Amino acid sequence: MKIAYISSYHPRQCGIATFTHDIFSAISFNDTSPRIEQHIFALTDEGEKYEYPDEVVFSIEQQEEDDYIKAAEYINTNAYDVCMLEHEYGIFGGKSGAFVLSLLDHLHIPLIVNLHTVLETPTVDERSILMRIAHRASKIVVMSQFAIELLSRVYKITETKTLCIPHGVPQFVVKHRDAKNQLDLADRKVIMTFGFIGRSKGIDVAIRALPAVVNKFPEVLYLVVGKTHPNILKQAGEEYRESLEALVVELNLQNNVRFVNSFVDITDLSLYLSACDIYITPYVNEAQITSGTLSFAVGAGAAVLSTPYWHAKEMLAEGRGVLFDFNDSENLAAIIVELFSNADKLNGIRGKAHEYGQELSWQKLGVRYLDLFEKVVLRETEKSAQNSITELIQELPEFDLMHIKRLTNHVGILQHARYATPNYHHGYCLDDNCRAMLLTLMAYETEPSEELCELMSIYLSYVHYMQMDNGKFRNFMSFANAFLDAEGTEDSFGRTIWSLGYLLKTAPLPDFYQIGKELFFNAVPHFRSLKSVRAVAYTMLGVVCYLEYQPNDKDILDELCTMAHYIANEYRQNSTENWRWFEKIISYDNALLPLSMLKAGKILKDDSLIEVGMKSFGFLDQLLFDKHYLSIIGNTNWYVKDSGKSKFGQQPIEVSTVVLLYHQVYEMTLEEKYLTRMVQSFQWFLGRNELNLSLYDSETKGCCDGLESHGLNRNQGAESTICFWISYLDVKRVLTTLI
Incomplete structure (x- = not known):
């Protein structure tokens, strides 16, 4: 058996370095045959250099995130059987030691974690990091029974995953x-x-x-x-x-x-x-x-x-x-x-x-650690690929619209929150109520309930109230129910058509269908006047949903064809060999554009549209996964052609359509790598991102508003939370079909 330890190590003067050396020596002492091979992957504190002993095969510079990923790759490619992580927040780089998550995200072998610190009142980041570590671990070792109780009470980690092995001590031979x-x-x-x-x-x-x-x-x-x-x-x-x-x-x-x-x-x-x-x-x-x-x-x-x-x-x-x-x-x-x-x-x-x-004594505890290593390795090797998919589904959080309901009153869903508390100052918007209606429709398809219908009715009523006599829509309304704009944006128009089209395809009640049909067809005359490519793309998604229910409506087929070729023409005017995109800038909700082209091309049976969709998808795919995780375009300065892309200001709205896009491409190609990227994209919400921090809040059931250079934007508004749950439902639906 080949064991990798992630820890500080001698000659670094550190208690955890001493602890790891003692485990290493105890395992060596108890190994009566040459079957055990042990190596150390040593955390080196910033600005220091150490003359490590031979068992250290890799040095991880504390503040160099790439080193963590390289260490994982080294472990994966050198036939290690199990990894032991000695965890203490302060020895790892990043905010609250978040860089260690980059290593764990790329590690492909069983993981055992020794927790040297378990906080009763952690910060949000500390709690999130420890929960992610525990989620990845096969077994968690603590050194007191009270730590097990804390892990259960504060971090929601089941006792079956934890094991108490006390801190070892040397032999005291002098009287x-x-x-x-x-x-x-x-x-x-x-x-x-x-x-x-x-x-x-x-x-x-x-x-x-x-x-x-x-x-x-x-x-x-x-x-x-x-x-x-x-x-x-x-x-x-x-x-x-x-x-x-x-x-x-x-x-x-x-x-x-x-x-x-x-x-x-x-x-x-x-x-x-x-x-x-x-x-x-x-x-x-x-x-x-x-x-x-x-x-x-x-x-x-x-x-x-x-x-x-x-x-x-x-x-x-x-x-x-x-x-x-x-x-x-x-x-x-x-x-x-x-x-x-x-x-x-x-x-x-x-x-x-x-x-x-x-x-x-370390001699006795060495036997316990060796036994633990062997049991974890044996259990992990017995798992099948089918079990892996099942476990992935089981690891998803429970579907819970608690925060959505917290933001919703009899008028509609409020736009914003101050942390997880509804913020009345900014009132309501059409965009979020349409997104919320789309979410409840998707959820109803999976598990119908009266509660979902009640929420759906509220959001649909808001849409109805915001449509003007000419078929267009207002967008914003104050908490005092006063209109705040004379006419909504093109994007809010397009998002509304998307949700109405989905309603016409999946309406759970006849009266929902009837009012949705009126709203939809009142707006049709404005389809061809849209100029924003995103507004057109949103509208196309709604039209595709309608046509999946009514495929022989020739007038709406013509509308879809006109809109799709409008976007295709924008692509041809702006794209080059090295810039396969619809504009000279990649800004917000980018996956929406290739997604709409692929869906339109499929229903119109137009290969030229599918070609545009796949070329622009390939270009976007390279940008999104230029690292080992999803790294979306930030809204600080976006990504202007011939300039660098913004790293921060990453928002959940981007990720939800990325998930839908990879689902569509997987469905069309059946290539497993796109299924993998769909799942990886969803994991952005759960911490596989630039900051290694989870945006999903398991306590509130809400989603933080974005990744900023200073950390998370911890406000949990409607847009972010809806986008999280839409992504969740889509991923779970796909994975469930694979069992």
């Missing part, structure tokens, strides 16, 4: 008295804290407890072993350590506190831990799910005193240690004095810790 002698501490009562130093560690709390202890036991020595955390060092220098040193002088403890300002190796660390009588973890808040220092101290058989953070409450239960309140130096001092005054009680705690620590 307590011998260790003291080697360190020339035989005549001292030794208290210790080790690890990276920072304010969150609460070392000042422990120092403030010492005067009362020293007053009774002047031989006490508090060892603070460890360097300032590298990130803190970059930002604030040695400010905290210097404040601790000043505190020691202020309290006259120079003889009782010793700082060992170095990142000690495992041999020296084992010696220090074996020598200590009492170990303290005085962390200042409870949100610590794993503490390697705590595990090491228990493994060494020290009497551990700790504030009641999550891991400590679990680890020190049943008399294996003593808890004291956060920032309570007085209580800590009383506990230390009591233990040094009562040798039997002190030794009793040490004995229970030592007994428990025997089960934490």
Whole structure:
């Protein structure tokens, strides 16, 4: 079996680097045959260079996203069987460590994830990233039972996917008295804290407890072993350590506190831990799910005193240690004095810790990890391609129009939201009500319900109210129900015809059909006056839907033919060998144009239209997938011919028609790569995008409004959410037919 580890690694001075080295060594120790091959893919922090050992075969520069993708490709092409990801937000690049998702998106082998941090109150990005990692993982390993409960409650990750394997500890071979002698501490009562130093560690709390202890036991020595955390060092220098040193002088403890300002190796660390009588973890808040220092101290058989953070409450239960309140130096001092005054009680705690620590040895845990690797690999190899499609469907979120209903009242659907709260200031628009009607019609085809009919009726009523006597439509209306424009845009006209055409094809009730027919045919006289190619394309989609229901309507066939050749002529005037497009700019809802040409060409049986559709599709396809994921044209400056395309300002409206376009091309060619790209396009909503962040909000059932250079636009308006659910329904319908 060939194992790839994604982690920081020695000689980088990092707790996770040490952890990964210990797993690597434990697996090697337990492998009694040459069947195991292990390699490290090491995260290298920005601006640093390390002389890595031979097991490191790939270095991933923290802030270089391409390195993550290249690492995945290396793993895929070099016959690895399983990948272990050591996850901690801070060691990966991108916002909240999002770059690691690029690696996972391209990884083709089973994944096991070791979570070193599980936050109870994550940011939106942190929660989204962890949920995506969990979604990709075959198994998630945590180091405490409380972490499993957190994953279930906060991140909705099922307990069947999680496994608790405690933090391992080394073998402590030097006896307590011998260790003291080697360190020339035989005549001292030794208290210790080790690890990276920072304010969150609460070392000042422990120092403030010492005067009362020293007053009774002047031989006490508090060892603070460890360097300032590298990130803190970059930002604030040695400010905290210097404040601790000043505190020691202020309290006259120079003889009782010793700082060992170095990142000690495992041999020296084992010696220090074996020598200590009492170990303290005085962390200042409870949100610590794993503490390697705590595990090491228990493994060494020290009497551990700790504030009641999550891991400590679990680890020190049943008399294996003593808890004291956060920032309570007085209580800590009383506990230390009591233990040094009562040798039997002190030794009793040490004995229970030592007994428990025997089960934490890396030699024993190495067996558990090796067994986990083998089970995951076996299970994954037994899966069939058919199961993969089934699983893909199961991994889709449940269809839920909660946010659509939140934005809808008796008048129609509101345009915008402030985050997920309806924003009354901007009122309603025809565009969104037509999109909402299209969505409810598509949903009704899959699973009819009275609720969908009720929503459909609201949106159809809005369309009816906005049509003027001449057959055109207004677009905008205030929340106070006042018209805001004399006449709507051509695009809003075209979108309306698209939804009305779909209604005429699929109307669930006769009265819906009758009013839809009136609205549709009242607007027909304006079809040929449209100039915007997108307005014409939207209208063509509606006409195609109508003709799929009434294929012999010659007058409407003529309208479709005229519109299709109008767009084809625009293509011929603007396209060149290297620019196969309908305009000199690629702007918004671009997939709509080749989609309308392909659909019109099919129903008109006109190969020239299909040729235009396929050529423009091929050009757009290259632009959309010039990376390993869908990267749509942003609206910052769009993509003007002979200029660069905008990276940000990516909006969901683009993606919904991209999904529909790949569906159409797959249906016409039956080439599997287009089915794959259809699914990949939908995954843009779920985080396979420029920022590796999910736009879909599983809590609100809404969709964020776009990708910006600063992150997500977290407003969840009608357009974005409707486009998400339209894409969802189309993808699910296609995948369901493949089972």
